[in-house]
Amino acid sequence: MAAPLSPNLNVMIAAAEKASRHLLRDFGEVENLQVSRKGPGDFVSAADRKSEEIIHKELLKARPSFGFLMEESGEVKGEDGEHRWIIDPLDGTSNFLHSIPHWCISIALEKGSEIIAAVVYNPINDELFHAEKGRGAFSRNKRLRVSGRDKLKDCIIATNQPLPDSKTHEKFMKQFYKLNTLTSGTRCMGASALDLAYVAAGKFDGFFEAEKDLKPWDKAAGTLLVKEAGGFNADIDRQDIVYGNKLFSGNLNIKSDLEKLLKSA
Numbered sequence: 001m002a003a004p005l006s007p008n009l010n011v012m013i014a015a016a017e018k019a020s021r022h023l024l025r026d027f028g029e030v031e032n033l034q035v036s037r038k039g040p041g042d043f044v045s046a047a048d049r050k051s052e053e054i055i056h057k058e059l060l061k062a063r064p065s066f067g068f069l070m071e072e073s074g075e076v077k078g079e080d081g082e083h084r085w086i087i088d089p090l091d092g093t094s095n096f097l098h099s100i101p102h103w104c105i106s107i108a109l110e111k112g113s114e115i116i117a118a119v120v121y122n123p124i125n126d127e128l129f130h131a132e133k134g135r136g137a138f139s140r141n142k143r144l145r146v147s148g149r150d151k152l153k154d155c156i157i158a159t160n161q162p163l164p165d166s167k168t169h170e171k172f173m174k175q176f177y178k179l180n181t182l183t184s185g186t187r188c189m190g191a192s193a194l195d196l197a198y199v200a201a202g203k204f205d206g207f208f209e210a211e212k213d214l215k216p217w218d219k220a221a222g223t224l225l226v227k228e229a230g231g232f233n234a235d236i237d238r239q240d241i242v243y244g245n246k247l248f249s250g251n252l253n254i255k256s257d258l259e260k261l262l263k264s265a
Contacts (some may be wrong), residue, residue: 008063009072009130012119015058015161016105018069019051019089020123021041023096026050027124030099045097047179051089055107069110071217084110086242087219092191101125106193108220115242118221120197129197129225137200137228146231147202152183152261155205157250158195160214161188175208175262182185182261196222199249206250206258216242223249236262 004006005013026047035045052072060065063085067078069085075120078084087109090096092103101124120129126256129144131137136142149155157179179184187204189195192214198204200222207226210220220242223233226249248258 003135005130006117008117008133009119009132011059011062011110012107012117013121013128013130015055015062016107016119016121016128019054019096019105020121022054023047023090024052027096027099027101030097035097045090045093047096047220048090051105052087052188055087055089055105056127059087059107067108069236071215073208082111086110086115086217086220088221091193091218092189095190100190102189102194103191104194104197106217106221106244108217108224109219110242113240115220115224120193120221120225122194124160127197129200131200131225131228133224133228135228137225139201144200144225144229145202146200146229146251147205148251148253149170149205150259155183155250155254156185156187157183157206157208157258158187158189158198158204159208160190160192160195160218178264179208179261192218193222196249197225199231199251200225202229202251204250206254208246208248208258208262209246214247219247223247226250234259 049072052070065078065080066163067084068076069084088106091106096103104120104122107119108115116133118131176186195207199207223241226233231251232255233241233249235244
C-alpha cells in the first residue's frame with residue numbers, strides 16, 4: 001500500500017492529469033492537428049505545446065520559485081536555485097500524431113543534481129506511475145517491482161531508435177539485432193519515459209538508449225521509477241544517468257550481461 005502522497009507529488013499528478021484531458025481530446029481529432037516539423041523524424045504539435053503550457057502554469061502556480069527544464073521552451077531559471085521541474089509534455093509525439101496509443105506525460109523534480117520525485121502518466125490506459133527518492137515506486141496504490149528474470153534469453157529489452165540520419169544509427173542497428181538474437185525480443189515503442197516506467201513495473205526487463213538521442217526530459221522521471229522499483233540505471237561510459245549519452249536500465253540480475261552485450265556490439 002502506498003504511503004500518502006507528498007505535496008510535490010500531488011501537484012505533479014494534478015498537472016499531468018489536467019494536461020492529459022487536452023491531449024486526449026486532440027488525440028481523438030489527430031487528423032486536424034496543426035503540425036510543424038522540428039527536425040528529421042521529430043515533430044512538434046499544437047497538442048504538445050498546449051500540454052507544456054498547462055503543466056508549466058500549474059507547477060508555477062504551486063511552486064513559483066522553482067525552475068524549469070522543458071522540451072519545447074527550454075530552461076527557465078527559478079529564484080529557488082535548487083529545485084527544477086524537468087518536463088516532457090508529450091513523450092511519443094510521433095506515435096500520437098499517427099494515432100498510435102503509446103505516449104505519455106513525464107514530469108520529474110530535480111533538487112541540486114538529483115531527481116527526487118517522478119510522474120509518468122499514460123492517459124490512454126489511465127496508467128499513473130509515480131515515485132519519490134527513498135519511498136518506492138507505485139502505480140496508483142500498487143507497489144512496483146522490476147522483473148526477476150536472470151537470463152537474457154528470457155528477457156524483453158526496450159529501446160529507442162535513433163533518427164535516420166543520426167551518426168549512431170548504424171551502431172544502434174548492430175546492437176538491436178544482436179540483442180534481438182540473444183534475448184526474447186527487442187522493442188522500439190517510441191516513448192522512452194513510458195518504456196522506463198514499464199521496466200519499473202516488470203513488463204520490460206531492461207532498456208537501453210542510442211547515443212545522444214535521448215534528452216534529460218525523456219529519462220529523468222523514468223530512471224527514478226526504475227531505481228525505486230529495485231532496478232538499476234547506468235551509463236556505459238560512466239557518465240551522468242540523466243545527462244549522459246548511453247543509459248541502460250533494468251533488473252540487477254541482467255546488468256552485467258546486458259552491459260557486456262551492449263559494449264560488444
